[in-house]
Amino acid sequence: MAILVTGGAGYIGSHTARLLRELGRDVVVLDSLERGYKDAVGDIDLVVGDIADARLVGKTCRKYDVDSVIHFAAYKAVGESVSDPLRYYQNNVAGSIALVEALLEHDVKQIVFSSSAAVYGTPDASPVNEDAPLRPQSPYAQTKADIEKFLESCDVLGMRSVSLRYFNAAGAHDSGDMGEDWSATENLVPVVMKVLFGAQRELDVFGDDYPTPDGTCVRDYVHVSDLADAHVKALDYLASGGASLVCNVGTGQGTSVRQLISVAESVAGRALPHRVAPRRAGDPAAVYADPTLMRAVRGWRATRDLREIIASAYRWHERHPDGYER
Ligand code: WQD
Numbered sequence: 001m002a003i004l005v006t007g008g009a010g011y012i013g014s015h016t017a018r019l020l021r022e023l024g025r026d027v028v029v030l031d032s033l034e035r036g037y038k039d040a041v042g043d044i045d046l047v048v049g050d051i052a053d054a055r056l057v058g059k060t061c062r063k064y065d066v067d068s069v070i071h072f073a074a075y076k077a078v079g080e081s082v083s084d085p086l087r088y089y090q091n092n093v094a095g096s097i098a099l100v101e102a103l104l105e106h107d108v109k110q111i112v113f114s115s116s117a118a119v120y121g122t123p124d125a126s127p128v129n130e131d132a133p134l135r136p137q138s139p140y141a142q143t144k145a146d147i148e149k150f151l152e153s154c155d156v157l158g159m160r161s162v163s164l165r166y167f168n169a170a171g172a173h174d175s176g177d178m179g180e181d182w183s184a185t186e187n188l189v190p191v192v193m194k195v196l197f198g199a200q201r202e203l204d205v206f207g208d209d210y211p212t213p214d215g216t217c218v219r220d221y222v223h224v225s226d227l228a229d230a231h232v233k234a235l236d237y238l239a240s241g242g243a244s245l246v247c248n249v250g251t252g253q254g255t256s257v258r259q260l261i262s263v264a265e266s267v268a269g270r271a272l273p274h275r276v277a278p279r280r281a282g283d284p285a286a287v288y289a290d291p292t293l294m295r296a297v298r299g300w301r302a303t304r305d306l307r308e309i310i311a312s313a314y315r316w317h318e319r320h321p322d323g324y325e326r
Contacts, residue, residue, distance in 0.1 A: 002026035002064040006051050007072030009036025011180045012169055016070060016228040017044050028064045037324035040178055052095045057102035068110040069103060070231050081140035092143035104157055110238040112231050115163040119145045127290035130246055137282055148246060160244050162234040167220035167250035167289050169227055171309035172316035179316030181323045192264050193317045195272055203272060205257050207279035212286055216257035220250035220288035223304035233298040250289025251302040267310045
């Protein structure tokens, strides 16, 4: 019996596949390698192809005796989703529908889905729990909300699912040999790393006049290895007969941009050049999770703090200044 990890050559997918392997589980990765990296998969079996390729998915399910799936494969750039919505709906939504159809045909009926706190848009208040209204503010976020709903509808077909709404994923594997590709993201931690390692001159702090303690935006940064662990626990929850669930994955701790800068400076032992820039459109002032529900899923909790997030990302970029090879 194997676990199929779609998008397992991407950032969170590769950390999860690695953790499953470390736990002695049978894993197979399905990834198109369009945005993922072969090196991130290591020696785990990799099937190169598309989630919408029903024949390939079927063949993989048979060959590896797949009984459950963690579904990461998706595009995730918010800005690109605004300029190219067709691509996002096609790949993320239509791709997920085709995948689930092929899985059902092969009697694979447990799926953990990589969703996002982006489905909440600008929440009325933080901490945010799962009952907060969904107000996706980009085509990207809308595709995540749509797939969650689609999976909920598939319950009637016997497909049980856990959709994990990640807050701000960051950090890298303890080994220093797996991490995030900073060329493909504008997220805060990778940008901080670019500045620390001289690939960008300075960090723009997007606004310091928000109604937060120090005026900069507050987010919930969760270590990628804690996220990986959440997927394993969600799989085990489904395997033990758990009902479908939608769950936040965050630490419950809010961190401001200024606080993060100061931790980064302390980890690096040098100043992080930065300046205050105008607010970025659509940025909510403060978003952090109420992680109570996820704690009930096999006792999950985040075990790594912000310092470990920054230190692990630093280690990865220091050892791999050019990231993975193409
Ligand atoms: C964090 C904070 C910025 C860059 C996004 C997606 C969301 C989710 C996670 C996947 C904000 C500030 C950032 C910079 C800055 N992804 N910042 N200077 O916007 O909370 O969430 O990533 O699902 O969908 O929207 O993350 O890392 O972009 O920003 O000041 O150069 O850092 O204003 O307050 P965000 P982020």
